[in-house]
Amino acid sequence: MVKFLALTGLRYGELVALQTNNLLENAISIDGTIHFHSTTYDSPIRTTPKTQAANRIVPLPEKANQILNKILAEIEFLKQNNHYMDKDYVFTHINGLPIDYRTFAPILKKAARDAGITKNVTSHYLRHTHVSILAELNVPVKAIMDRSGHSDASTTLEIYTHVTEQMSENLIDKLDSFDY
Template sequence: NRRKADMIEFMALTGLRYGELIALREEDLYEGYINVNGTIDFRNGSYSTVVRTTPKTKAANRNIALSNRAVNIIIKVLQENQLYKLTKEYTDLGYIFTNTSGLPIDYRTFEPCLKNAAKFAGLQKPVTSHYLRHTHISFLAELNIPIKVVMDRVGHTDASTTLQVYTHVTSKMKESLKDKIETIDY
């Protein structure tokens, strides 16, 4: 499913929680960034009842700068939604990442696609949407982005939460350290 593939990539590019992703509305888009100000939780078991609530924490209310690729995904999805809106089945609730009827995509339909994609990619460990959030934080760590900036971007209030992921030193970072140590002039 192409829509779900776009969602996976967008989450890896932004570090959004799944509920934050599907709660994004067109009105949350600004030039070059998104305003994260809500979440949707399907734990009530009713897929047809969409309840948008406040984010997980106060810090989860944030603006996230978007890369060009992330902007292109949003544009593509919005264009697809315009086509969906031409059908009788689509009810426009303003959400971006919707199914063909206009409802935010339920995690119960997203998760199997994510697991299949991970299996197809040869990943042996269990992959969840939160794995994509950790991937984003790891990307930022490799770029040597300061921890406070990362915390603000992903909506963490406790540095230890971010550090748990951030301190997973990647092989690229280890190699970079080795190269930098070689430049020390004793």
């Protein structure tokens, strides 16, 4: 899940709302998000995304396709279990229900600590990382907005500006080290 989030820039709710009908050839269709009741783990509510811009098609890199293929094979295996509730979700517990963020977050935090990352890592951090990588690759802001489902350019530009400032600092370091 972590790698898939980093490769796609999805919001966590969009990730766990993915159903097999959202899987296209080398892309995914985002048309929903999942919210969980705070009182029970087994009550996911699938709703429409928070903005019209969040309804989108996200092209997938090959690594993301490989992750999906592996997960789909695992799902077929899990369906043999009598306790599997087939609701057509892709990223699920072994019972077939979407993975609640309260389950995912502590695992992500522990993995970050184990990797020596002291920053408070959340799924949104992975989304921010995805947008930052796209900015470093000089992907146009409009393309990043479309991919990430941002309805407001300022959200994307805030991340993009931070990255381009860092790129500018790196450029100066490189120029300073150049021997004329």
